[in-house]
Amino acid sequence: MEKSWKTYRSEGFFDESMTPRGNPRAAASQAIKFLHSLSSDELNSRRVAAELAIKEMGISFTVYTEGGNIDRAWPFDFIPRIITSREWRQLSLGLLQRMRALNCFIDDVYNKQKILSSGIVPAEIVLESNNYLEPCVGVNPAFAVWAHICGSDIVRDHKGQFFVLEDNLRVPSGVSYMIENREITKRVLPELFENYSILPLDDYPLKLYETLAALSPRARRRPNIVVLTPGIYNSAYFEHAYLAHGMGAELVEGSDLFVGEDDCVYMRSVDGPTRVDVIYRRINEDFMDPDAFREDSVVGVRGLIRSWKAGRVAIANAPGAGVADDKVIYAFVPDMIRFYLKEKPLVKNVPTYLCMREKDRNYVLSNLDKLVVKPANESGGYGIMVGPHSTKETHKKFAQLIEKNPRNYIAQPTLSLSTAPTYVDGSIQPRHLDLRPFILQSNDSWVTPGGLTRVALQKGSLVVNSSQGGGSKDTWIVEGDS
Amino acid sequence: MLSRVAERLYWMSRYLERTEDTARIVSAYNHLIMDLPKGAEPGWDIMVQILDAEPYFHQRFRSVNEQNVLKLLVADDGASCSIPYAMEAARENVRTTRDVLPEETWELVNELSLFVREVAPNSVGRRNRHAFLAEVISRCQTINGLMTSTLTRDHAYSFIKVGRLLECADMATRMVDVGAGDILDRDGSTSAFDPLLWGAMLQALSASSAYRRQVGPLVDRNAVVDFVFLDTSFPRSVKFCMQGIGQELGKLTNHEEPLRAVGRAWRRLNRLTKEDMTQAELHAFIDDFQHQLNELHMAIEEAWFRIANV
Numbered sequence A: 001m002e003k004s005w006k007t008y009r010s011e012g013f014f015d016e017s018m019t020p021r022g023n024p025r026a027a028a029s030q031a032i033k034f035l036h037s038l039s040s041d042e043l044n045s046r047r048v049a050a051e052l053a054i055k056e057m058g059i060s061f062t063v064y065t066e067g068g069n070i071d072r073a074w075p076f077d078f079i080p081r082i083i084t085s086r087e088w089r090q091l092s093l094g095l096l097q098r099m100r101a102l103n104c105f106i107d108d109v110y111n112k113q114k115i116l117s118s119g120i121v122p123a124e125i126v127l128e129s130n131n132y133l134e135p136c137v138g139v140n141p142a143f144a145v146w147a148h149i150c151g152s153d154i155v156r157d158h159k160g161q162f163f164v165l166e167d168n169l170r171v172p173s174g175v176s177y178m179i180e181n182r183e184i185t186k187r188v189l190p191e192l193f194e195n196y197s198i199l200p201l202d203d204y205p206l207k208l209y210e211t212l213a214a215l216s217p218r219a220r221r222r223p224n225i226v227v228l229t230p231g232i233y234n235s236a237y238f239e240h241a242y243l244a245h246g247m248g249a250e251l252v253e254g255s256d257l258f259v260g261e262d263d264c265v266y267m268r269s270v271d272g273p274t275r276v277d278v279i280y281r282r283i284n285e286d287f288m289d290p291d292a293f294r295e296d297s298v299v300g301v302r303g304l305i306r307s308w309k310a311g312r313v314a315i316a317n318a319p320g321a322g323v324a325d326d327k328v329i330y331a332f333v334p335d336m337i338r339f340y341l342k343e344k345p346l347v348k349n350v351p352t353y354l355c356m357r358e359k360d361r362n363y364v365l366s367n368l369d370k371l372v373v374k375p376a377n378e379s380g381g382y383g384i385m386v387g388p389h390s391t392k393e394t395h396k397k398f399a400q401l402i403e404k405n406p407r408n409y410i411a412q413p414t415l416s417l418s419t420a421p422t423y424v425d426g427s428i429q430p431r432h433l434d435l436r437p438f439i440l441q442s443n444d445s446w447v448t449p450g451g452l453t454r455v456a457l458q459k460g461s462l463v464v465n466s467s468q469g470g471g472s473k474d475t476w477i478v479e480g481d482s
Numbered sequence B: 001m002l003s004r005v006a007e008r009l010y011w012m013s014r015y016l017e018r019t020e021d022t023a024r025i026v027s028a029y030n031h032l033i034m035d036l037p038k039g040a041e042p043g044w045d046i047m048v049q050i051l052d053a054e055p056y057f058h059q060r061f062r063s064v065n066e067q068n069v070l071k072l073l074v075a076d077d078g079a080s081c082s083i084p085y086a087m088e089a090a091r092e093n094v095r096t097t098r099d100v101l102p103e104e105t106w107e108l109v110n111e112l113s114l115f116v117r118e119v120a121p122n123s124v125g126r127r128n129r130h131a132f133l134a135e136v137i138s139r140c141q142t143i144n145g146l147m148t149s150t151l152t153r154d155h156a157y158s159f160i161k162v163g164r165l166l167e168c169a170d171m172a173t174r175m176v177d178v179g180a181g182d183i184l185d186r187d188g189s190t191s192a193f194d195p196l197l198w199g200a201m202l203q204a205l206s207a208s209s210a211y212r213r214q215v216g217p218l219v220d221r222n223a224v225v226d227f228v229f230l231d232t233s234f235p236r237s238v239k240f241c242m243q244g245i246g247q248e249l250g251k252l253t254n255h256e257e258p259l260r261a262v263g264r265a266w267r268r269l270n271r272l273t274k275e276d277m278t279q280a281e282l283h284a285f286i287d288d289f290q291h292q293l294n295e296l297h298m299a300i301e302e303a304w305f306r307i308a309n310v
Helices: A029-036 A040-057 A085-109 A123-127 A175-188 A190-195 A204-213 A237-247 A304-309 A333-341 A358-366 A392-404 B003-035 B044-050 B054-060 B066-075 B083-095 B103-122 B126-150 B155-180 B194-204 B208-214 B221-230 B238-250 B256-270 B279-305
Strands: A060-062 A071-073 A076-084 A149-156 A162-168 A225-228 A250-252 A257-259 A265-269 A272-276 A278-281 A314-316 A371-375 A409-413 A419-424 A427-436 A438-441 A445-447 A452-456 A470-478
Touching: A029 A076, A029 A190, A040 A071, A040 A076, A040 A175, A076 A085, A076 A175, A076 A419, A076 A427, A085 A149, A085 A162, A085 A333, A085 A438, A085 A445, A085 A470, A175 A190, A175 A204, A175 A237, A175 A452, A175 A470, A204 A225, A204 A237, A204 A278, A204 A314, A204 A438, A225 A237, A237 A250, A257 A304, A265 B003, A304 A314, A358 A392, A358 A409, A392 A409, A419 A470, B003 B044, B003 B066, B003 B083, B003 B126, B003 B155, B003 B194, B003 B279, B044 B054, B044 B066, B044 B155, B054 B066, B066 B083, B066 B103, B066 B126, B083 B103, B103 B126, B126 B155, B155 B194, B155 B221, B155 B238, B155 B279, B194 B208, B194 B221, B208 B221, B221 B238, B238 B256, B238 B279, B256 B279
Parallel strands: A076 A470, A225 A250, A225 A278, A278 A314
Antiparallel strands: A060 A071, A149 A162, A149 A427, A149 A438, A257 A265, A265 A272, A371 A409, A419 A427, A427 A452, A438 A445, A452 A470
16 A cells, blocks of 8 residues: 555545545545555556557647647546535536526626616626626527626635635636546556446536537528637637537538638538538637727637628637626626516525725735735736735735726635645645536536546635646546545 | 648658658669769769758768768758658647547557657767668658558548658659659669669669569669559559549549649649650659649648638
């Protein structure tokens, strides 16, 4: 047995597999028992096997700054993260509820604006936001759904309670890695699967297909669905190709499509122009159509928004959905749930201070060393200040940024993110994690059983983004209690 | 199938074939020069000419000699006629079409491209040259074999096949052109070295044993030209390639113009009268035929890769 198991403690944090006294939790006990039985050499050989599988399966992601060699192997920790189905059920209901409310909000904002006139969400923070897209006003997409694919970031605090950290409603990525992680674990730790019933998740491409197909403006047995990618240099290109492949859909770039005189979207194929029914777009909305948004876009399709507004093509996620993907709007999601659904929120928000409010701002400015400050409108962990881990100078810099543009900043208490056993440098150590489940909604709605677990591989670090050195784990939802 | 994907597959296939064929030409030439007596220096400029590399070559190098020509073809990744250039272009085209190809294709192409990048710079000299070229040829054959044996016979297969055959026909004519050029710097049409020269050309086309079985052991110019251009059963002959292209294109929609171009090239081929052709006439014929191939390429581009808005 690898001896670091004996001294394994995650002081001050909730560890998902081990109790504070160093014993396995009930749901994880079979897995931990098996891992215990492996020698140091055997553990290492499993790590090597995982790396080999990743290379063979060609799982990669792309890093912007590395120029010539842009594909990087996917960083993976082979010890699975285990969550009981009971805990999961509650969380997944909460996620579905959130997604319904968010779609009500987006549809409302671009149509009747009831939530603004009732004063529940201040009108100016919506209407003056860069995410509020004028061309989308008055559009009525199918089922009143704008965000069809959502990736929500979930964390657990020191008591193990789930919180939603943010909702990604533009082009959330990571779902292909979630599926591949399971595939790697099956190859590397096949013995573990004997004693567990783990909810399978490889039917995601099929669920995605059904979600998208329901949006088709033409009634056809097999509507023409395409995945629109900005191209090979995008960090998620692997995923774009993976999902297109999984759905049997074409992977297209902007230059492959054009909008005809009849307002329909066509792709340039060897059989001539072929009409497209549904576009799963993986490019940012700003770049989708130089006629409607950024004129300098070279990855978009001229006239696409015109076609969408005419109801000739469905776009997922719909342009404009980003209006709800904003860290200020996030603070109002529990209010939205009460307002639109008349329900109590089933999953909590992290307490959030809005710097636009004077009272909140004063609190934030005098507690910068305790808080995490985030720009309202960035993703991938960029532009964030983690107060306790930052210097006085950084605090000063952020104080200035906040004073200059309060609408653009929010702050949250530093969360004690949960940990799980992770294989690092030949021993087992606790590392912090988060979770990104994916929620689908069109005529029906669905949540992935589990999600993509990201793990901060540096000791004590809370930064889990793969673009900043994070890794990932397979996530198991298992039958039984804990 | 998307036009863009079809175009990339077509070019992937052409570049892969070009990689292999360039390795074959260099390899054959390499054998040939060792058989020549001292003093009978072969014309190295012919290699540069037939691969359309003259302007670039003279920018990079001062004198035309073995070392420089080999450096150009084997190791210069900036030269569009070089092995590293063609290989890199093939790799780039596979990278964005991975999902329509058999899974191992990307891995094999990627590995070969890494191999070329690593080993080519040390393979210019006579000592390592042969092993490098042989390895490149064999790995290209592996990749072709993989695609031939596992690809579904759909659009992807058609464009890959057409690309390979078109490139193969083009390179075959270029190889004959090496012989038609005054490689040994002499005037008469008969020479003691003629069989050596044409034997090397057959080698370059992997055609030696097929030729012997079909024509016999005697190697002379007319018979070789006849075999390389007009044989209907040898898979690397020009006629065989044209036939395959015609068959494949016929399956696609909108094939009228490209098939007409195939027809023109076919008729041109049938008018080849080799018996009393001078070297110059043969060269002119090859030039003209390559022009036909280029027109066919443009017709393919027009019909399937440039779909205009309606």
